[in-house]
Amino acid sequence: MAETSTQLSFENVFLSFGGTLALTDVSFKVIKGEILAIIGPNGAGKTSLLNCVNHFYSPDRGGIIFKENDLTKIPPHKIAKLGIARTFQNLALYSGLSTLDNLMAARHIHMKSNMIQSIIYWGMGQKEDIEHRRVVEEIISFLEIEHIRKAIVGALPHGLRKRVELGRALAMEPDVLLLDEPMTGMNVEEKEDMARFILDIHEIRKTTIMLIEHDMGLVMDIADRVVVLDFGSKIAEGTPEEIRKNPIVIQAYLGEEHI
Amino acid sequence: MAVIRPSGDFDRNYNQDMALIRKPWQWVLLLLSIGAVATSPYWAPPYVYIKANQIGYTLIAVQGLNILTGFTGQISMGQSAFMLAGGYISALIVTYLNLSFFIALPLAALGAGLVGLIFGIPSLRVKGFYLAMATLAAQFIIPWFTLHMFPEYLGGQNGIISAPVPVIGSYEFNEPARFIHITLFVLILTTIAAVNISRSRMGRAFVAIRDNDLAAELLGVNLFGYKLRAFFIAAVYAGLAGALRAHSSWQIGSEMGYDLSESIIFLGMLVVGGLGTNLGPFLGTSLIILMEDFSNIVGTKVSAVMLTGMTERVLTSFRPIFFGLILMLFLIFEPRGLAYRWQLFKASWRLRPFSH
Structure with a gap:
């Protein structure tokens, strides 16, 4: 070391x-x-x-x-x-969101757009989403979960969910x-x-x-x-x-x- | 369920992937339907645009509730009380401050939002069933306040009977045929806002709280802050809806259908349409409101054949019976609502004829 x-x-x-x-x-x-x-x-x-x-x-x-x-x-x-990021013993994913959105949700701490920008979503809000989308896509390909990018995680098999959860923690960098x-x-x-x-x-x-x-x-x-x-x-x-x-x-x- | 696209529809960058309206024909369809509603006073019977106006402002309240209950998972039983607050604020501002309705409307939204914020504070400590009980307080306190306090301004039992008519120049929005344009305009704005919220940073935080509040907090979402934001936005929507309703019906008062059952009907509309979807409020609200008229027709028919002489009672009882029946059937057979059905329908159509 x-x-x-x-x-x-x-x-x-x-x-x-x-x-x-x-x-x-x-x-x-x-x-x-x-x-x-x-x-x-x-x-x-x-x-x-x-x-x-x-x-x-x-x-x-x-x-x-x-x-x-x-x-x-x-x-x-x-x-x-x-x-500090973590995964959970018994999965704690956002089961109603897609894999992509689960990872994007983890980018929350790195994003800055506020309530108004979220509502207008023109310019700043959208640009920031795309910026962070790049980071998230990198993690998605790193974990080899491209094929379930848009799948709702609640419907995924256990092994994949575990992987998505790891991805969500990684997305927090x-x-x-x-x-x-x-x-x-x-x-x-x-x-x-x-x-x-x-x-x-x-x-x-x-x-x-x-x-x-x-x-x-x-x-x-x-x-x-x-x-x-x-x-x-x-x-x-x-x-x-x-x-x-x-x-x-x-x-x-x-x-x-x-x- | 993964999103199934029509074949040949690919994205080349993230902008395209995130776009909501993908094809020119979708734009055309959207503008045509907005145009159809906007011009309905010129070609449709009064029933159509009067109903469209009513569905419009109810829809705004339900959209707000959808953000709070559907996306954030915080059950609220106070939505119609926030409508009442918005309606009163707007009517008072126009009457006593002589401001234009178009200034009073955003102020009413903001005022209702602040009221909502106060009643959202219990969400810090309680959730689920207990939060529903806590929001019930709004449904008792606000109508009680308007009923008993400041009768010289709030009108007590009678409410404010002549909520002023919005005016631009000399054009008065004094009938549904004209008022519908205001409702439609606000509805377009609230819809854009709701859609944007659901796909942005804030919306993801909301859904994170709904699906797993513990994980959301450990992953950096300020639970209390975002719950309050959801309460605020829901109440802002209710305030807009209340102001629109007050000024299109020229009256506002606690005895005019802003009670608990109204709040519950809003929740019912949401369940029928589909919680946590942007399409859900449209489908649910339309269905339930049209169902009310349908129940009247059926009630009249029924009372003509049997139960003669009790028409009035049959009519008043059929509305809740129909509502309860629809809600129950949906809860049993399609708890994910009409929006989910629509998704399935689209998907099956795209897979056709190769459904495997």
């Missing part, structure tokens, strides 16, 4: 729901330009952690620092503007991309495609990626570093090789018999 500056840093994050601790004293740093995988058994707090980054959940204590801002004190829509189980419900071929896209994004766009995934083989293949959560606490952090050999991780996550 060329430079090792910190992109996102979690500092003693505590989160509880009505007394139940979901995250306990979680601290780690995400390095600029890396693919960081977060793994852990079900209910370990992986998604909760991402939700804290988006400020969909408010941590009880601790901070999440990004570009010198504490994300726990900024409203969600402004966090998106700062450069984020510095940090949060991927919450991008490969659930996919067959091997689709998973390989998705892995290829993730690696390409990382390669070409130098985007920092935080990834939650259950497919261990895949995580070990594509991640630069891995953070392991169990019952809301971080139990390990390191390269895939280190994690693979770590006895605590093996016990907590992979099960006793693997030792």
Whole structure:
């Protein structure tokens, strides 16, 4: 890794729901330009952690620092503007819009036309739409979804929807991309495609990626570093090789018999 | 459903791809239909242009509701109350400030919009069913206000009986045959605005909120800001509709059909036509308004054969019965409305004869 500056840093994050601790004293740093995988058994707090980054959940204590801002004190829509995009575990597409419009909707943060310009749509509003259309079309061809450009996403098969959702996150041109189980419900071929896209994004766009995934083989293949959560606490952090050999991780996550 | 184009229709740049009117014959057809409505007072029986005028201003209110409920997904039960507000503001401005109707109209729209903004504030916290209940407040508060407050200006129960007639020079828009031109002009503007909203940055934000408000927020849409914008625009449309209605019927008052049932009928028109489509309000509003007359005809026929001597009661009960029946049939058989049917029809026609 060329430079090792910190992109996102979690500092003693505590989160509880009505007394139940979901995250306990979680601290780690995400390095600029890396693919960081977060793994852990079900209910370990992986998604909760991402939700804290988006400020969909408010941590009880601790901070999440990004570009010198504490994300726990900024409203969600402004966090998106700062450069954090994400996909969701259970798809959260705009199901009534076409693929193209889903991606265009994600350009929202980069567009400037206001209410009046939207209503008149002559000149500025339209010109801006076309400008951003170019960016979106690039992403569409990158993800190989040209054929469903004008299809309503609600009617697409699951694998394609996942890809559209990745495209929507990419259309935000984020510095940090949060991927919450991008490969659930996919067959091997689709998973390989998705892995290829993730690696390409990382390669070409130098985007920092935080990834939650259950497919261990895949995580070990594509991640630069891995953070392991169990019952809301971080139990390990390191390269895939280190994690693979770590006895605590093996016990907590992979099960006793693997030792 | 992907958009199916006629064969041989290709785009060479994004401008063409985004164009709404693609072919010269479509322009011709559009201008011909506008021309037909505009000249209807000269060739059609009064029924046609009187109905066209009524459909026109109702349509504007339904278009506004479509932006709020159809695109943004915020159910509002207060649209006819905002119409009432717009109608009153316009009538008061023309009567007491002696301004032209054509200045009062945009002011009424703006005023109604601000009222709508106030009643849109609950949308910050509540959604769905609860928001519908919250907007119901507008439907009670606004008519109550006009009924009980400032009777010397607002006219209490009687309302304002002589809402002034719009005038340009010495030309008075004093009958539907003339007023329809104002309605048509405003309708064209509101339609252009509605279409533009639905295909621009703001419209995509609206639909994002409707389809997945959580994702919309995490992807950078300021939920509250955009919900308020939707409420504002819907109320502006209602204000325009109310002002047009007040000045074409020369009267405005809380007892003149600006009640809750009117708001619900607007929602019904939207469902029948197709929520979240630009064509929907046109089809739904026309169908429901014409259905009212149809129910009168059927009612008269029925009361001539049976239930004789109860004509009046039969007529008043047939309207809601027909409305309820149509709404129910649509909800069961085509909840996506007439606009969707039209899409299917066009698609099947384009695929013909190779439907596989």
